[in-house]
Amino acid sequence: MSKSAIVTGITGQDGAYLAALLLEKGYTVFGAYRRTSSVNFWRIEELGIAGDPKLKLVEYDLTDLSSCIRLLQSSEATEVYNLAAQSFVGVSFEQPVTTAEITGIGAVNLLEAIRIVNPAVRFYQASTSEMFGKVQAIPQVESTPFYPRSPYGVAKLYAHWMTVNYRESYGIFGASGILFNHESPLRGREFLTRKVSDSIARIRLGKLDVLELGNLDAKRDWGFAKEYVEGMWRMLQAARPDTYVLATNRTVTVRDFATMAGKAVGFELLWEGRDEREIGIDRATGRTLVKVNPKFYRPAEVDLLIGDPEKARRELGWEPKTTLEELCLMMVEADIRRNERGFSF
Ligand code: NDP
Ligand code: GDR
Numbered sequence: 201m202s203k204s205a206i207v208t209g210i211t212g213q214d215g216a217y218l219a220a221l222l223l224e225k226g227y228t229v230f231g232a233y234r235r236t237s238s239v240n241f242w243r244i245e246e247l248g249i250a251g252d253p254k255l256k257l258v259e260y261d262l263t264d265l266s267s268c269i270r271l272l273q274s275s276e277a278t279e280v281y282n283l284a285a286q287s288f289v290g291v292s293f294e295q296p297v298t299t300a301e302i303t304g305i306g307a308v309n310l311l312e313a314i315r316i317v318n319p320a321v322r323f324y325q326a327s328t329s330e331m332f333g334k335v336q337a338i339p340q341v342e343s344t345p346f347y348p349r350s351p352y353g354v355a356k357l358y359a360h361w362m363t364v365n366y367r368e369s370y371g372i373f374g375a376s377g378i379l380f381n382h383e384s385p386l387r388g389r390e391f392l393t394r395k396v397s398d399s400i401a402r403i404r405l406g407k408l409d410v411l412e413l414g415n416l417d418a419k420r421d422w423g424f425a426k427e428y429v430e431g432m433w434r435m436l437q438a439a440r441p442d443t444y445v446l447a448t449n450r451t452v453t454v455r456d457f458a459t460m461a462g463k464a465v466g467f468e469l470l471w472e473g474r475d476e477r478e479i480g481i482d483r484a485t486g487r488t489l490v491k492v493n494p495k496f497y498r499p500a501e502v503d504l505l506i507g508d509p510e511k512a513r514r515e516l517g518w519e520p521k522t523t524l525e526e527l528c529l530m531m532v533e534a535d536i537r538r539n540e541r542g543f544s545f
Contacts, residue, residue, distance in 0.1 A: 204228040206275055208262060208310070209283030213386045214326070216243035218281055218429040223252055225433075230275040232260045232284070242545045243386045262306040268313040272321065279436050281324040282310050285356070288390055289330060292352035293499050300355045307359035311366045311374065322373040322436045325363040328356050329380040329421070329447070329505045339508040342378065342443050349500040360443075367441050375435040380447035380507040383527060384425040385534035389545070392454060393422060393531060396461045401535035403489055404465040410488060414496025416455040416471075416478060419504045423448045424522035434516040447507025448520045455480075458490055460525060464532040 210231030292299040333349035363374040387394035402408035468483040480490030
């Protein structure tokens with residue numbers, strides 16, 4: 201029998217890659233999106249799956265339990281991947297309540313819908329390395345204590361524990377993937393890597409003067425999103441529901457990522473000054489290409505993330521393949537092409 205799955209957050213980066221993967225595997229995919237005056241499907245269009253007859257786009261409201269119940273009833277899906285969230289850490293400080301409702305309670309609405317409609321449905325929760333927050337161990341693994349540092353991280357931690365709780369209380373197959381940052385040409389432009397790749401492309405094309413960033417010292421473990429969604433799927437095919445870290449086990453500063461992106465288009469960035477006065481200068485021309493703007497600082501920062509995906513490697517056979525250099529080049533090249541044709545997402 202052909203399988204079917206619900207993917208919430210179908211309009212986001214991971215939703216698009218996961219839908220493509222599931223379609224490739226023969227699934228019928230119910231891509232759930234929220235009602236807005238103009239829905240944006242540019243990512244599934246870029247992947248060429250928007251018109252696939254096995255991709256059914258369905259409107260729902262994640263914050264409304266009855267809507268989640270109807271989503272489960274009408275689709276008769278056997279797997280649910282909960283990727284929808286207010287996912288931008290910076291915004292969560294400005295909108296903590298909305299973030300809690302979508303990113304935290306939203307997951308519980310789906311878990312409740314599963315419990316009511318069909319407890320045999322397998323559930324994937326998109327958990328995050330932001331739950332580790334203030335570093336308690338290096339590298340971070342599944343047993344590392346959590347210490348979230350943003351309303352987003354706190355909301356995700358609630359959803360994570362509710363997933364574990366539904367697993368233990370009701371025997372629901374609830375898997376939680378603690379995914380470290382994963383990026384791609386489909387990343388939203390508000391996130392660091394895509395902001396950098398898009399801005400560096402525009403500087404190279406003469407469409408932007410300077411790239412303004414916040415904390416250059418933050419360190420992140422960045423992988424390729426397309427590989428991470430494969431890990432999500434594997435978690436739901438496992439014999440038992442569990443919690444897994446997906447990461448690359450390499451960490452790089454924001455500054456070094458910007459240097460890498462500059463190199464992809466022939467800039468050699470040299471860094472001068474400190475803190476708010478730090479700038480990145482192109483060696484050949486002496487031109488300032490990167491500046492710090494404190495408006496991009498966060499009230500509380502996660503300084504260092506690096507994850508060890510050994511458990512996922514051992515139990516799921518999952519491992520990352522694309523290097524950060526390859527990923528960075530892929531993103532900058534995509535943004536050069538997009539900017540040349542005036543594409544603005
Ligand atoms: P995106 O920000 O690209 O996508 C988020 C999705 O959530 C979008 O489809 C968005 O829809 C949807 N959404 C936002 N608010 C609502 C709402 N009120 N109701 C319904 N849907 C809503 O995130 P990613 O694809 O990068 O990430 C997928 C998931 O994984 C998220 O939960 C994220 O928090 C988590 N995660 C991501 C990591 C990463 O590095 N990318 C790492 C770890 C976890 P719309 O287009 O309408 O805004
Ligand atoms: P993050 O991603 O907060 O790790 O959350 P983001 O790309 O926003 O920030 C990464 C790091 O870069 C620093 N930074 C800046 N960030 C942005 N966005 N813009 C800037 O100008 C800038 N300058 C410096 C940040 O302070 C931070 O340290 C992402 C999201 O996808 C979450 O949903 C997910 O859970 C985590 O990754 C894992």
